Amino acid sequence: MASPFQVQKIATLTGHRDCVYTVEGAAQAHQFFSSGADGMVALWDLTQPDTAQLVAKVSSSVYALKYLTSQNWLLIGHNQNSLEVLDLEQKAIHKTIPLPAAASIFDIQVNVELSLAYVGLSNGSLVVIDLEKLEVTASLLLSEKSVRSIAVHPEGKELALGLSDHRILILDAQTLAVKQTLESHTNSVFTVVYSPNGEYLISGSRDAHLKVWQVRQNYQEHASIIAHLFTINHITFHPNGRLFATCSMDKSIKIWDAETFKLLKVIDKARHAGHGTSVNKLFWSGHWNQLVSCSDDRSISVWALTLKEL
Template structure:
């Protein structure tokens, strides 16, 4: 088993409330955070201490996504809709009133933006037309997380009704798979880079590995003490990071489905409260985590077999 050394490089402060949203920029040297204080901040991994305020909104921000093709940052503004920031100019260029619900996740594929809402509606927005294309009612419970498989052209959604629904992007109206097995809300979801595996994590603290050929369950691991809030793959798909309400980050060997490392307060001066999002940077290979404790941590991981 590979040995992993962890070094905490930075603790970044500036938000005045729990940090809920985290996404990588078109230029992965930059990443963006959004919080309960309505602030959206840009951070530079080369100069991490200098956060730059991008937007200040009246309600919490749970979701952010970068439209890499057009270099736009889309902000999910709770109880309102979306705000779109041109990252070349660092200014808002348009917004759209979408919902009076919370917006829990956003994903972009091609010219479409997928918006997961608190009332179980998937809203599809045309990024070129700046208009709503479609509403798809999937559940009476919240859509908490969205994952895109660009090669398979499929969309997986984790819901608070404990299910994972998979849609075909050629025809989104009817799920092609409805995965059950979690006993609570599904918060974490991600396709492996080769799209052969879909991994889910939930409030039940279980991590599940699904084979995407027929969406059969291959493995179930009791992975954390409390809810798994998010997951992020290393760019090569070899390792996976999960973060939890139990205040820890765990590093997993994806192929062997084995726990390799625990990063927490006792061992590594980690976060003091729930860790809400984790991002494995494709720029630096470091891990970025955000927490209810209002801080951002940057972690350097060294493995003996890279």
């Protein structure tokens, strides 16, 4: 079946001096942040993609950023045993929150309902931060290997953790009790995400498989798809929830139907002048449906996906 989309690369953003590991939405739909191995945190504007504003510089690699809308803060997860809280209005670090372990921060997610941030660490810990007090309220050692990825259910009652020991843990968001363990992947689980309607949890792994779990059927496995050639680094949903995108160490980005889980489009170097090395993270903007990708090749690409005319 022919793809319903046309894909056009509309910008290549350069300026980072090393691998770009993460991209994150900002206050406006046309803005996003990026960071990576050079420790620079940049703010980009999709309406003027040629220039970026440097908003912070930290002393080590950044794998995770999280924007907090109500406070206009950016949480910066770097490798110096602390979480930086950047006040974007003041353009200054508002607080440095020490973390209880010497470990890299692999993911940061927020539960708006509970005003909590969940931080996944390379030593297998989940750290919980009260966003009003800006203090660590809990630290749980859940694995001998990394907590790679965190997803908060849209209703805020549960969270899913993807671990390097191949497991996915489902936790109660308030008590942090482990409600369920999903064991189907055969390698490190690099990415987990809930569908916007809360029906599905989708996971991607170093085993190159996508797994689809039915949340309301006790997380029963709904589908297992050999989705890429190598590690699936990240999964993100389109703002309308009907599509999702995956990116991989195999240098490609793939677009999927969120109801049928059918592959709709492959974006790669050969066909679309895609990335030359691992694609690490994606951000799907509400600004003209533009999809942003970042890579070990030090660049950020902006893609326009448009429906073909019938």
